[in-house]
Amino acid sequence: MRIRLSVLLALATGFLHGEVAAYEIRPAQGARFVLTVEKTGLLSGKKHQFVFGDYQGTLHYDPGAPEHSRVDFSIRSASAVCMDKWVSQKDLKKIQAYALDDMLAAEKYPELHFSSLGVVRKGENTFEVTGTLTIRGILKPATVMVELGRDSGRITSLSGHAVVRLKDYGLKPPTAALGTIGTKNEMTVEFSLAPVAGTETTLSGASSRRKP
DSSP: OOOOHHHHHHHHHHHHHSOEEEEEEOOOTTOEEEEEEEEOGGGTTOEEEEEEOOEEEEEEEOTTOGGGOEEEEEEEGGGEEEOOSSSOHHHHHHHHHHIIIIISOTTTOOEEEEEEEEEEEOSSSEEEEEEEEEETTEEEEEEEEEEEEEETTEEEEEEEEEEEEGGGGTOOOTTGGGTTOOEEEEEEEEEEEOOEEEEEEOTTSSOEEEOO
């Protein structure tokens, strides 16, 4: 039986450092995952914004040693919706179609995926998470800044941001929909997620319990 490497590592760190809390990450009211692409030239200051509504992931968090925590996160490419308010409805449809069919090639590459490899504490609840990001089947190193929200010891929110370079993944911005207007190479990912507590692995590894 195959077991995900991230799960094995999370369990291993639990044995060494105590209790590891597991969380599920999924769409929830008030949660957001947004990709922003900024324009250049005549439209400098304008932005394309795409909201992804379908994603899932797991967080294994070690409160005693956060640097041993891990996150695994997948986003469904086809769930991207263009939210631009500054273009006509005709252009909005063009941008939406171009983003899914050409830029993300959602049918051929149905998922974007991030898997963490390292965590560095930057503040009391702020962390720099490094890992790999896969877009259109291309895997590249990525760094994500994350801030945790807490309540009574539990993680209630994950918010943060990252910068992704279009050329790193062979991504062509939606310029075709708006003529030859330029687009910045860097796009910004911003998110505010609501993890749901799952199971806890104790130091002994002999028991786990489902949180209410």
